Amino acid sequence: MRFCITPVTAYQQNCSLLICEHTNKAAIVDPGGDIDTILKAIDRENATPESILITHGHLDHIGATAELAALLSIPVIGPHQDDQFWIDAIPEQCRTFRFPACDSFTPSRWLSQGDIVKVGEEVLDVFHCPGHTPGHVVFVHRNTKLAIVGDVLFKGSIGRTDLPKGDFNTLIHSIKNNLWPLGEQFTFIPGHGPMSTFGEEMRNNPFVSI
Template identity: 55%
Template sequence: MNAPTPLPIRALVAPVTPLEQNCTIVWCVKTKKAAIIDPGGEVDRLMGALAEQGLTLEKIWITHGHLDHAGAAQALHERTGAPIEGPHPDDQFWIDDIGASGAKWGMPDARTFTPDRWLHDGDKVTLGETEFEVIHCPGHTPGHVVFFHREARFAQVGDVLFQGSIGRTDFPRGNFQDLIQAITGKLWPLGDDVRFVPGHGPMSTFGQERKTNPFVADDVLADD
């Protein structure tokens, strides 16, 4: 029997900020080049995690413009020089609000930023010698994107989908129907075997959520 092919990426989840947001460090196994997805805060801790794994930060990726996901992007960029990629430009107004939100939520170090690259549906982002696909999934916020590695069957979905739940849609420019359509029309076709890191809480798979999630399970939507 042949041994399974080693995966080209690895990931480490590091909850940050008082909101316990799942910041994810992903890296190319071959080159040890890393991306930090959604650095909401605690830059020193994230830099320590990079050093512990022997990684070099190459990219900063943002799923959406909320404070807990993007509040430390500028500080991390200034510390390392790594470019910020994402989110979709429809989240500009959320990024502009980061400073005010930080003051409100007790995160005074949170700062606004200008992405080096805005992302759109169908874009690719590179990391070392590997590549992730960008999927625009509006609903929680209008400019939310998901990062998907097809070979590894891995996605970082931010606040689109959670184990047993979905993202809130009661924020400005949130839209429940857009979110349901993004999940069922863009994420489910990627495959039931895809494991995902949500913005908060434990990992799951798309297949598990299609069976048990009370908002987007197949049998729940079939009854609508």
């Protein structure tokens, strides 16, 4: 599986394309906005989108979801249903954060701990990692040791927990009990900023270092 990262919106949120190298089918992860930019990335990668994967319900990660799903006629998968209140609040989020108006949506499939998602012939494991939001999920591709962690973990930091239904202790538990056991060799794509490895964060991240 290969991937490309396209920062979108004024928040420079990392929208990722996960592409099966056998079929060229792709999943669009967290399309927060800037649909034209996302479509150009898909065209550049010569990929065929088959789904949209959502890590959590914050606007900068889901703003373009409804429009893109309709445009491409593909299903929306995730996050965990505990983030439904965030998805329902998209119009309010747009007004609050001065985003262009976006539509709410209902995912084709909610996700839970232990689920799997397919991208072409590739398989992603799903981990429910609440704390930043209650319904946040992480997608893990074991064959390439890659995790798409949304706003759970960043290089040198962690997701904020001061928004509705965020919880610091829950977030730390999610990282240490769901992510660290995967191993130091795992590389991760965060929701914002540069990639890192779990090993580097275990050693150097002041919030969750061992």
